[in-house]
Amino acid sequence: AQSVTQLGSHVSVSEGALVLLRCNYSSSVPPYLFWYVQYPNQGLQLLLKYTTGATLVKGINGFEAEFKKSETSFHLTKPSAHMSDAAEYFCAVSDNNNDMRFGAGTRLTVKP
Amino acid sequence: EAGVAQSPRYKIIEKRQSVAFWCNPISGHATLYWYQQILGQGPKLLIQFQNNGVVDDSQLPKDRFSAERLKGVDSTLKIQPAKLEDSAVYLCASSLERANTGELFFGEGSRLTVL
Numbered sequence: 001a002q003s004v005t006q007l008g009s010h011v012s013v014s015e016g017a018l019v020l021l022r023c024n025y026s027s028s029v030p031p032y033l034f035w036y037v038q039y040p041n042q043g044l045q046l047l048l049k050y051t052t053g054a055t056l057v058k059g060i061n062g063f064e065a066e067f068k069k070s071e072t073s074f075h076l077t078k079p080s081a082h083m084s085d086a087a088e089y090f091c092a093v094s095d096n097n098n099d100m101r102f103g104a105g106t107r108l109t110v111k112p
Numbered sequence: 113e114a115g116v117a118q119s120p121r122y123k124i125i126e127k128r129q130s131v132a133f134w135c136n137p138i139s140g141h142a143t144l145y146w147y148q149q150i151l152g153q154g155p156k157l158l159i160q161f162q163n164n165g166v167v168d169d170s171q172l173p174k175d176r177f178s179a180e181r182l183k184g185v186d187s188t189l190k191i192q193p194a195k196l197e198d199s200a201v202y203l204c205a206s207s208l209e210r211a212n213t214g215e216l217f218f219g220e221g222s223r224l225t226v227l
Contacts, residue, residue, distance in 0.1 A: 044205075099157070
């Protein structure tokens with residue numbers, strides 16, 4: 001079965017700095033990869049997804065992620081952090097059977 | 113378009129009591145999921161429905177948890193009897209198709225506290 005590892009349960013950056021949230025996956029079949037964001041007391045919301053095609057995927061709010069098969073990674077980046085980016089971010093992997101597995105999450109803090 | 117609706121938002125019970133959570137997915141979404149999210153952890157799939165049939169319930173503690181989706185629309189998740197370790201947020205999600213290249217749409221969750 002597929003699985004996801006998110007490196008770093010907490011990441012803190014200054015406003016305007018680069019955001020890098022790390023995700024590595026394990027899958028026996030070509031994976032579908034996702035990043036979801038969760039704001040306090042809310043459900044998860046899709047940021048971006050990779051299914052097929054271009055390996056650099058752009059999402060909402062200026063986030064992007066690159067699928068690197070050789071490194072089994074799908075790291076999330078944003079060039080310049082904003083205060084409103086403070087939230088919990090979850091990487092997820094899915095297969096053709098619609099079985100989506102989530103990582104443990106990374107809490108992003110943005111300092112003024 | 114209305115999102116995924118869940119109720120209640122919050123529930124506090126004592127151990128060994130029972131509780132039920134309700135979910136109404138987005139109209140037309142055939143696939144419905146229940147996830148358990150324990151504080152500090154990612155969501156863990158409990159059960160997945162395709163219309164009114166169960167696709168995956170391998171991680172559902174069947175001795176105390178049950179779920180149904182009788183008419184292929186809304187769903188109920190029940191816990192009986194509850195244990196302290198069941199304290200978590202129970203997230204319901206739906207998607208348009210079973211072949212998940214798409215997006216899961218999540219409700220706001222039902223937060224359960226077991227005392």
